[in-house]
Amino acid sequence: MDxxxxxxxRKPRSPVFILLSFEGPDRYALAGGLGARVSGLAGALAQExxxxxxxxxxxxxxxxxxxxxxxxxxxxxxxxxxxxxxxxGVYDGEEGKLNDxxxxxxxxxxxxxxxxxxxxxxxxxxxxxxxxxxxxxVDVARRxxxxxxxxxxxxxxxxxxxxxxxxxxxxxQEAVTITSVSRFMKHEMWRFGVDPLVIxxxxxxxxxxxxxxxxxxxxxxxxxxxxxxxxVARWDPDKRWIMALDAVADLKAHGEQPLFxxxxxxxxxxxxxxxxxxxxxxxxxxxxxxxxxxxxLCRSIAAACAADIVLVQSPLSRAQLQLLYRASDGVLANSxxxxxxxxxxxxxxxxxxxxxxxxxxxxxxxxxxxxSVQTNSPGELxxxxxxxxxxxxxxARMRRQARQTAERFTWAEVIRTHFTPLLPEPG
Numbered sequence: 266m267d268x269x270x271x272x273x274x275r276k277p278r279s280p281v282f283i284l285l286s287f288e289g290p291d292r293y294a295l296a297g298g299l300g301a302r303v304s305g306l307a308g309a310l311a312q313e314x315x316x317x318x319x320x321x322x323x324x325x326x327x328x329x330x331x332x333x334x335x336x337x338x339x340x341x342x343x344x345x346x347x348x349x350x351x352x353x354g355v356y357d358g359e360e361g362k363l364n365d366x367x368x369x370x371x372x373x374x375x376x377x378x379x380x381x382x383x384x385x386x387x388x389x390x391x392x393x394x395x396x397x398x399x400x401x402x403v404d405v406a407r408r409x410x411x412x413x414x415x416x417x418x419x420x421x422x423x424x425x426x427x428x429x430x431x432x433x434x435x436x437x438q439e440a441v442t443i444t445s446v447s448r449f450m451k452h453e454m455w456r457f458g459v460d461p462l463v464i465x466x467x468x469x470x471x472x473x474x475x476x477x478x479x480x481x482x483x484x485x486x487x488x489x490x491x492x493x494x495x496x497v498a499r500w501d502p503d504k505r506w507i508m509a510l511d512a513v514a515d516l517k518a519h520g521e522q523p524l525f526x527x528x529x530x531x532x533x534x535x536x537x538x539x540x541x542x543x544x545x546x547x548x549x550x551x552x553x554x555x556x557x558x559x560x561x562l563c564r565s566i567a568a569a570c571a572a573d574i575v576l577v578q579s580p581l582s583r584a585q586l587q588l589l590y591r592a593s594d595g596v597l598a599n600s601x602x603x604x605x606x607x608x609x610x611x612x613x614x615x616x617x618x619x620x621x622x623x624x625x626x627x628x629x630x631x632x633x634x635x636x637s638v639q640t641n642s643p644g645e646l647x648x649x650x651x652x653x654x655x656x657x658x659x660x661a662r663m664r665r666q667a668r669q670t671a672e673r674f675t676w677a678e679v680i681r682t683h684f685t686p687l688l689p690e691p692g
Contacts, residue, residue, distance in 0.1 A: 280688050281387050282310050282317045283378070285370070285401060286394035287355055287362070289321030290340070292580075293348070294355045297499060297530075298466075298607045299424055303394055305469045309676030311338035316387075318378070320370060322362055325349035343370060363397055371404035375412070383414050388689045393421045396428025399437050406440035418689070420444055423461065425604050426453055434459060446605040449625035453604075464683045465627065466605050467676035471583060472614035473668070476591045480559040484592040487567035491524040492516060492654065495589050496597040497581070498528075500535035503602040505622070507541050511643035512597075512650070513573060514545040519647065524570055526589060528577040542574055549574035557582030562589065590617035595650050599638045600624065609635065610674055613667035618653065618660060620646060628674050634666040 284307055288300035295301075307319040316337045323342025331340045344362045351358035374391075382389055393402035402421045409417035419441040423429075434457055437443065445451055445461040454461055485493070494513065498504040509525070516523040525547075529535050542549055550569035554561040554577070562585040569575045581589070590596050590612040596619050598609035606626040609619040613628075619635040631637030636649045653660045672678070 279315055279387075281382055281389050282307075282315050283374070283389060283391045284317065284319045284394065285321075285391070285398045285405075286319070287322050287366075287397045288394075289319060289323055289342075289355075291321075291324040291327065291342070293324035294321050296355055298605070299395060300355075301607060302424060302466055305467060305676050306680075307338055308333075308336075308469065309467065309680055311336045313677065313680055322348060322355045322366075366397070367400045367404070371401050371408055374405060375408045379409065379412075379414060379417065383412075383416060387416065389414075389417045390688070391417060391419045393419075393441070395422075395424055396432050399432045403433065403436045403440045416689075418442070418687075420687075422446070422464070423450060423454060423604075424466075426450075429457060432457075447625035447627045449627070450604045465674060465679060466607055466610070467674050467679035468607070468611055468614055468671065470675050470677065472587065472611050473672070473675075474587070476587055476615060477559065480563065480588050481592045483560075483563050484566065484588060487563055488524050488570050489522075491522045491570070492595075492650070493524050493526070493593045494595050494597055494650075495526045495593040496528070497586065497589075497608055498530075498598070498600070500529040500532035500538060502534055503600055505599050505601050505641060506534070506538045508599060508641050508643050508646065509597045510538065510541050510545060510547065510574075512646040514547060515643050515647045516650070517547075517573070519651065521651075523573065525574045526566065526577065526593075527574060528581055547573040549576055551576045551578050553577075553579045554581070554585065557585060559584055559588045561585075586611070587615045590615040593617060594654060595620050595636075597646070598622070598626075599646060601641055610671055614671035616664040616668050618663060619667065620649065628670060630670070634663060634670040 284303055286303040288294050288296055290304040307317050310317040318339045318341060320341040320343055322344050325345045325348040327342060329342050329345060344365050347358055347361050347365055391405055402419055406419040421437060421441045421443055423445045443459055443461040444464050445454060446466050448463055451461055451463050496509055513523045513525045550572035552565040552569050552575055554565050566575055596612040596617045598606055599620050600622040602624055603622050604625040606621055609621045609626055610628055612619045613635060621629055621635050621637050623637050623639050629635040638645055
């Protein structure tokens, strides 16, 4: 397939962004916050008018190169010849994909994409995401320098500390500008002799779409106005699932009737969470939504809400998450280690009450637009929940402030505030 034929049809005279990330927008490539980050950033850059190329480990069933209709966003699905033998997603066959990525992608950029852009005098911003792209970013930067392409500027961004022990830090610092997503991550990276620029995550503007009040009322009605709690995260000890379960049990002991709606992943810690729920005497029921509509979520929860815990087995659409976050009395984003806290910010954009940890959630002002849980004690979480439950006006004010805060973290605002100053001055 000719990957080079279609992108030269448009010739905007602005910088070109090239994003490198294992995760991306395909269902196959979505595994966590990284996929949401790069998908949102790439889409927003294109909406701002920048020609944008996202390289990721995409679905082997889709086109290798695709231009999003009506957009300047180009999706490049890499390592597809390997992915077709590894159907379980982006990290299935991870090491083989990493080797192929490092071997093939920098050379392909040098030989196929960069020359045309340099001939047109287009500034190029290359951003690598997470540890998987560290070696390829060093290679890209070195190839550009050897060619004398001063118009190519290279960045590498850390969203988490995963894989830090494998990163060639000395070579990376020499080759690129290093960034991260929060002051918390900046301090974590000092331990590796790195002092990154902080550029926060953003969220798509769609998270601010008006929430259907009838749908919120319907969900409240089908749950019999119980204390509705929600948590959407990987099954990972850092996410403090056990703390959340213990808080649910404590709430029952206080005479409350909590209903905990949980959506986890495929990780092994999910078995420990299930065992803890059983040991606490909490009943659970698994649901699967027939489609991505809010009505489907309401029906599914209604059929299972006699339980203490509703385990959502199917992926939730943005519309369903908006409903769940807005209707919940508390969105438990109470991580003990959180480089940024994307779920907490998304919930705030929906007017949700986010109960955050106290690590990388720079966007929040505790007690004003969100609750910051300072310890791993379920008692602290219970006290905060009951405090707001007894003060509905204070909770309503916090929801309004949450939305206003989140508006400063749309991707469009992050690009204008944090990315634009890094761009070359117009010649």
